[in-house]
Amino acid sequence: MKALLRVLQYLRPHRTLAILTLLCAACATAMELVPPWVIKIIIDDVIQAKQASLLPGVIGLLVAAYVFKNVFASLRIRLNNQLEQTVVHDLRRHIFAALQRLSITYFENRSTGEIMSRVTNDTEHVERIFIDGLEGMMTASLTLVGITGLLFMLNWKLAVLALLPIPLLALSASWFTSKVHGYYRETRQSAAELNGYLQDALSGIRETMGFGRQGHEQARFDRLSQAYSDKNLKAMVLWSMYSPGMILVGAFGTILILWYGAGEVMDGRLTLGELVLFLSYLAMFYVPINQIHSVNHMLQHALAASERVFDVLDTVPDVADRPGLLAPDQRAQGDVRFEQVQFYYRPDVPVLKGFSARVSAGERVALVGMSGAGKSTLLKLLMRFYDVTDGAILIDGKDLRDLPLAYLRQQIGFVQQEPFLFNGTV
Structure with a gap:
């Protein structure tokens, strides 16, 4: 969480752009909630009540909702892309500036490839926080809050049933986060070792050829590449169990609603349009939950990379100016x-x-x-x-x-x- 908060601090100089992105996301989310309500009106008030005169107006409302939703979505994507590239540019500048002020010992104790991995690969993964993480989490959270309010407004009993899987989903997400973050930390370290070796191997290619050591160097590369693949697979195997499991748990919520809601419709306490409306919102309810799981998965990879980036930013140079030093007015004589x-x-x-x-x-x-x-x-x-x-x-x-x-x-x-x-x- 500390690393995430540090990354988010880079949004401060661009608050206006971030707020505009958030507003467009909120408007797009609000428009997305309109079509299911319109469909409920068509079923109950147009089809079952046989009021055909309402149909043109209702269809016009449906078209307007879809148009405005996509207009706001387009603006959100454009603003978010501008925001993410601006922020990532700032981050890259800070990393390079930090490398420029570090002492020679920092570079002598690390391979060039390992340092380059932090500046390029790790920064690229941190970029995913802004490209997919913030946008996905923000959109999913707004959708989730809006739909939750509508579910309780429509029928609180059905809403409570829909929320029953949530504690299990939350506990599973917490367990997954604690496990996968460590895996991705190992993955980033393994990637840095592979890049470090590759840089050394290419720099020393003449010596490798001269001594006929291509087979030996190939074996070293194969070992490091396999280790990197194995560490990636550990995280992927965990995700392959976690993601389908969460979807299955969410499906039980839909089953409960169908079982209870069908009885309510047959007893006359719920109209068919209201049940369809509730099921439409319920489908939309579990989509952002699954989206949050996916974002969390990506976020752990990005946060593991951000720790390595901030390690560069936080390193204190061994050789630095004392506070308050002023340069002499004249050139040195050379004694x-x-x-x-x-x-x-x-x-x-x-x-x-x-x-x-x-x-x-x-x-x-x-x-x-x-x-x-x-x-x-x-x-x-x-x-x-x-x-x-x-x-x-x-x-x-x-x-x-x-x-x-x-x-x-x-x-x-x-x-x-x-x-x-x-x-x-x-």
Whole structure:
């Protein structure tokens, strides 16, 4: 529920669009309730009472109800699509902005494919909350409330019978939700592992070919793909039992109404038109209930994905600006000092221990040493990709941690050991 509330917060900047969508849904629902009532009038007041003069007006009312229902439905779909795309765009922007501010360690501890899975696949599943979830739940809820009121207004005894299956449906929905949410969490994790491996396999395809390891890599892919399929099937098997079971329980409500309502008609306490009207509304009553079950199924998949999305948004960077930092007015002169610098990638493996050096402004210095001695690490610390474990690095007498990151990196020209070419034109 917490994840759902966080997702729904993205609707706040678009309240007007959301309200208009809700109003169109309410109007479409209201128009949908008119035809059964018109059919009841045709049966009781036109056919049985033999008042043919009423027929043109009643048919006109029926046509108007269908026309207005579909007009409002069209507006609802259009507004909802605009709302969902706007909100999902905001969500994607926030995720990418969050990735931009995260520290290098976040990316080094995760595969690129796994991160991409969160930004693309998981965000796409969160999108289903707005495309199908909100729209379906909103329409079904409005229909359910309207029909429930009409059922009690028509005949409270029949309405009570119609509601008898509801407690069992609610308990079953609660059980299904608790089970399937865990399955979908596992599914999203498995999808991320598969995407992570695929990204690595494609990036290293030359090495795979060079060492003739295609068979080995195929076997690894097959295992991950099968694991993903198996986790999906666990949720699907649960749904295959739950969905038909809920429809069967709802059918018992209809059977009760036919059994009791037929007796009421034969005893003269209920007209045939009223029974047909009640059965029409009853059929409409169980449709939104089944729709809510389907939306709940989809929602659990989307919420499992949203947890992974919010994990990115909630991650605190290891390297960040201190509060209230202001960038200096002038460019850095370039006087660099390393003072008793210590650094560990892992607590048990020291890379630098008590390193001190000074590079004056304008001076050229080459760092020479064995592979793994820490040459690249020193430059990464200077760029503040990482913070020193102990000691300090100063530029023009100021600790790097007292300079805004954006300012610091604008002052330094840095060429990586392995250049990266972005896709695009030159």
